[in-house]
Structure formats: C-alpha cells, structure tokens
Amino acid sequence: xxxxxxxxxxxxxxxxxxxxxxxxxxxxxxxxxxxxxxxxxxxxxxxxxxxxxxxxxxxxxxxxxxxxxxxxxxxxxxxxxxxxxxxxxxxxxxxxxxxxxxxxxxxxxxxxxxxxxxxxxxxxxxxxxxxxxxxxxxxxxxxxxxxxxxxxxxxxxxxxxxxxxxxxxxxxxxxxxxxxxxxxxxxxxxxxxxxxxxxxxxxxxxxxxxxxxxxxxxxxxxxxxxxxxxxxxxxxxxxxxxxxxxxxxxx
Amino acid sequence: xxxxxxxxxxxxxxxxxxxxxxxxxxxxxxxxxxxxxxxxxxxxxxxxxxxxxxxxxxxxxxxxxxxxxxxxxxxxxxxxxxxxxxxxxxxxxxxxxxxxxxxxxxxxxxxxxxxxxxxxxxxxxxxxxxxxxxxxxxxxxxxxxxxxxxxxxxxxxxxxxxxxxxxxxxxxxxxxxxxxxxxxxxxxxxxxxxxxxxxxxxxxxxxxxxxxxxxxxxxxxxxxxxxx
Numbered sequence: 001x002x003x004x005x006x007x008x009x010x011x012x013x014x015x016x017x018x019x020x021x022x023x024x025x026x027x028x029x030x031x032x033x034x035x036x037x038x039x040x041x042x043x044x045x046x047x048x049x050x051x052x053x054x055x056x057x058x059x060x061x062x063x064x065x066x067x068x069x070x071x072x073x074x075x076x077x078x079x080x081x082x083x084x085x086x087x088x089x090x091x092x093x094x095x096x097x098x099x100x101x102x103x104x105x106x107x108x109x110x111x112x113x114x115x116x117x118x119x120x121x122x123x124x125x126x127x128x129x130x131x132x133x134x135x136x137x138x139x140x141x142x143x144x145x146x147x148x149x150x151x152x153x154x155x156x157x158x159x160x161x162x163x164x165x166x167x168x169x170x171x172x173x174x175x176x177x178x179x180x181x182x183x184x185x186x187x188x189x190x191x192x193x194x195x196x197x198x199x200x201x202x203x204x205x206x207x208x209x210x211x212x213x214x215x216x217x218x219x220x221x222x223x224x225x226x227x228x229x230x231x232x233x234x235x236x237x238x239x240x241x242x243x244x245x246x247x248x249x250x251x
Numbered sequence: 252x253x254x255x256x257x258x259x260x261x262x263x264x265x266x267x268x269x270x271x272x273x274x275x276x277x278x279x280x281x282x283x284x285x286x287x288x289x290x291x292x293x294x295x296x297x298x299x300x301x302x303x304x305x306x307x308x309x310x311x312x313x314x315x316x317x318x319x320x321x322x323x324x325x326x327x328x329x330x331x332x333x334x335x336x337x338x339x340x341x342x343x344x345x346x347x348x349x350x351x352x353x354x355x356x357x358x359x360x361x362x363x364x365x366x367x368x369x370x371x372x373x374x375x376x377x378x379x380x381x382x383x384x385x386x387x388x389x390x391x392x393x394x395x396x397x398x399x400x401x402x403x404x405x406x407x408x409x410x411x412x413x414x415x416x417x418x419x420x421x422x423x424x425x426x427x428x429x430x431x432x433x434x435x436x437x438x439x440x441x442x443x444x445x446x447x448x449x450x451x452x453x454x455x456x457x458x459x460x461x462x463x464x465x466x467x468x469x470x471x472x473x474x475x476x477x478x479x
Contacts, residue, residue, distance in 0.1 A: 050381050078386065086383040096378035099477040100396045109392065110382035144478040162382065 001064050003028040003197055004166050009048055009058035010070070011041075018044045019055070020221040026166070026214070029194040033208035033229070034201045036218035037244060042201045045218070046168050049199065050090045051081050062087045062165050086114075089164035093171045095151040097143040097158070103130060104139045107158045116162065129157040133187050149180030153187050160191075167191070169200040185211075205248050209233050217241045252442060260440050261432075261448045268431025269455050275348055275417045275427060280410065282353035287360025295365060305361075312358040317351065318419050324351045325423040341426055348420040352413075359409055367402035368394075371479065400474045407467040414460045428452045 002025035011019040018041045026032055034042045047053045049060065057070040067084045068076070076084075097106050107126040116122060130139050133153035143151055152172055159167055169188065173181040185207050191198065192211055202208050208215060208229065215232045217225045217240075225232060225241050236242045293305035312320065325347040329335030337343035371394050379389035418429045432449035435442045442448075 082383050085381055090381040094374055096374035098393055099479050113388050142477050
C-alpha cells in the first residue's frame with residue numbers, strides 16, 4: 001500500500017457538497033500540488049486530512065494504518081483525533097504563530113508538551129530547524145518582530161518539529177507580499193529531498209510545476225484531472241483545466 | 252471646634268468608612284471576576300435556552316441602574332415577602348451590597364470576557380490542534396494569555412469605575428466613606444454643619460484609584476511584549 005491513501009472522501013456543509021468523492025495516493029517523499037479555483041474544495045480536503053474537519057464518508061490511511069473510516073458510525077473520540085493529527089502537519093495561510101512565545105518556544109512548545117524527548121534534545125532539534133529555514137539569529141525574537149515571510153518559515157519549522165508523516169501547506173504564500181513569496185517557496189523546495197511527503201495547496205503555478213511529482217486539479221469538489229506536472233501543465237485534457245491555466249497564467 | 256481639633260476626629264471616622272469601602276471593593280472583585288467568566292461561558296453556550304436566559308439577565312442588569320438594584324435587593328425580601336433575609340444591622344447592609352455589586356459587575360465582566368475570548372483568532376486554536384495538543388493544553392498554553400491581554404484594558408476601566416461605584420451603597424445606608432463624611436453635616440461626635448469632611452473623601456478615591464491605575468498599567472505593560 002501507499003504511504004498515504006485517501007479514498008472516496010466526501011464532505012458537505014449543510015446542503016453544500018464541498019467534496020464529492022476524492023481518491024488519491026502518495027508514496028513516501030512525493031510532493032503533491034493541489035490546484036484549482038477558489039471554492040473547488042482544496043482547502044477543505046487539506047483540513048479533512050488534518051482532522052480539522054471530519055469527512056462524511058471515505059477512508060484515510062497512512063503507512064497502512066487506517067486512521068479514519070467514514071462507514072464506522074461511532075463518533076471518534078478526541079484522543080483518537082489527536083493521535084490521527086500527529087501523522088500530519090499543517091502550515092496555514094496566515095501562519096498562526098503563537099504571538100506570546102519566541103520563535104524557539106513556538107517550535108518547542110508542542111514537542112515539550114507531548115514529551116517527544118528531553119528538553120535538550122527538543123531544543124537542539126528546534127535550533128537546527130530554525131537554522132535550516134535561515135532564521136538562526138531570530139530564535140529569541142517574537143513573531144510580531146518578524147516579516148510575513150519569516151513568520152511563515154518559522155511556521156514550517158514548527159510543523160517539522162513533530163516529524164509528521166505528511167506535511168500539508170494551505171496556500172503558504174497567499175498572505176505574503178509578492179517580494180516575500182520567494183524565500184518561503186525556496187524553503188519548501190529544499191524540503192523536497194525524498195524524505196518529506198508533502199501536499200501543497202497553491203496558486204503559484206510555476207512553483208507547482210517545479211516542485212511537485214503529482215498534480216491534482218480540483219473543480220466543484222471532484223478531481224477533474226490528475227497526473228504529473230508535465231501532463232497537466234503541458235497537455236491539459238479537460239476544458240476546465242485549460243481555462244484555469246490560461247487565466248492563472250495571465251495574472 | 253477648630254479645624255485642627257476637628258481633623259483627627261474626622262480622619263478616624265473617614266478611615267473607618269474607607270475600610271468598609273475597601274472591603275466592598277475587594278470582595279466584589281473576588282466574587283465578580285470568576286462569576287463573570289462563568290456568565291460569559293453561559294452566554295456563549297451552544298445550548299440555546301441557557302444562553303437566552305443568561306443574555307436576558309445580562310441585559311436587565313446592565314440596563315438598569317446599580318442604585319436601583321441595590322434598593323431592590325435590600326428592600327424586596329423584607330417589604331414584599333415579609334422576610335428580611337439581610338437582617339437590620341450594618342452586617343446585613345454589607346452582605347446585601349456585596350450581593351448586588353457582585354451580580355452587577357459579573358454581568359459587565361462577562362461581556363468583557365466574551366469579547367476577549369472571541370477576539371483570539373480561531374487559527375490559534377487550530378494551530379494547537381494540528382500540533383496534536385489537548386483542549387486544556389490549547390486553552391492554558393495558547394489562548395489564555397492572549398485573552399488576558401485582550402481583556403486587561405477594558406477590565407482596568409471597569410475596576411476603576413468600581414472604586415467610585417462603591418459609594419452607591421450609601422443609598423441603603425452602608426457605612427462606607429461617603430456616609431462617614433456626610434455624618435459631619437448632620438452632626439456626629441460634636442461636629443455638625445461641616446461639609447469639608449465630605450469633600451475630603453474625594454482625596455481617598457483619588458489616591459486609591461491612582462494607585463490602581465499605576466498597578467494595572469504596569470500589568471498591561473508587562474503584556475505589551477507581544478501583539479495578538
């Protein structure tokens with residue numbers, strides 16, 4: 001089985017069907033780019049993976065472990081959801097750093113509370129991560145003292161500190177000034193080294209093309225087209241994808 | 252009696268009154284700060300009947316004068332139900348005053364808490380969730396301090412107002428500092444027709460609220476190292 005297997009995920013909010021049956025799988029170290037216009041369900045899919053939303057139907061498995069099965073009607077308890085979430089990391093569009101803590105404490109908070117090692121181990125790993133996102137001098141700064149791009153790099157380091165099986169990004173550069181997107185995209189690109197499995201929702205088509213192994217184009221809650229970046233960007237088949245690409249390239 | 256002779260007598264009497272004022276202030280705070288949090292949770296409850304009842308209570312308490320509430324709470328049991336639960340002495344008046352003040356201030360505080368809690372962005376909670384933290388870890392390690400920072404400025408305002416509002420207990424003859432000062436107009440301990448003791452009470456309020464302003468300001472400054 002694959003590293004990550006998602007089968008027939010469906011989700012409605014009231015009467016609005018947001019996801020109408022999503023299937024895909026990823027191997028370890030693969031990078032998946034999720035593209036599509038706003039309202040196509042990309043973010044909801046990402047939130048389902050992180051159990052911020054509970055799918056109505058479908059299954060989610062990581063490393064052969066069935067984490068979620070929508071056909072089981074008993075409500076999963078908080079503890080189970082919490083354990084499930086640990087398989088995934090999520091980098092938010094708005095960073096959501098904890099404003100009252102320093103960069104270092106933002107990264108060490110969860111590993112410390114979850115007892116993921118001794119204080120020294122956790123600290124050393126955090127400092128290493130801070131260095132790897134290029135913010136070695138900012139370890140003791142507070143989020144309000146950083147630029148948006150720097151904050152997002154800290155958020156990436158924070159998610160990595162728990163070594164998730166799958167790291168998700170929800171439009172990681174959408175809240176940034178154009179001149180700051182480069183530094184964040186560079187950091188994400190460096191994470192593609194065969195070890196980190198990633199799912200990236202993005203509007204940056206060039207980035208999606210360069211970084212991903214697999215691309216999914218979503219429209220109206222379904223996968224309209226899926227394939228390699230070359231397939232989708234060079235030879236789009238569906239009419240909607242063609243229209244989407246020509247309008248995104250115009251921007 | 253000359254002013255020099257009057258002063259020690261008045262000073263002693265005002266101090267006794269101020270102790271009562273201070274007691275009313277402190278016990279109100281100790282009662283209303285936690286009760287306000289409970290009321291704010293009630294008004295934010297997803298259980299509609301509960302939130303409706305709580306919101307109505309808050310509306311009535313905030314929509315009517317505290318002076319009226321004091322009169323109702325103190326006189327209603329005795330005059331209408333012929334059962335004066337408060338007793339007649341100073342102690343009864345004090346308990347009645349504290350009851351009215353705690354209810355009144357808890358309702359004001361509850362609205363401040365509600366604003367403070369709702370002002371913490373939802374993303375903060377979600378960030379904690381995706382990091383696998385428990386609900387209580389999220390509340391105590393992430394949300395709480397941000398909420399405290401949010402509520403501190405409006406809370407300081409209310410606390411300073413409370414200092415002066417304690418004087419409303421005069422209406423049911425609680426022997427707080429205004430009552431003590433006024434006594435020398437009517438005549439007490441050989442001093443009568445003197446208004447300066449009443450005016451002098453203003454100094455107590457000024458000093459007390461001044462000290463509080465400094466303390467609360469320091470607290471605010473302590474939390475100014477981060478921005479929510």
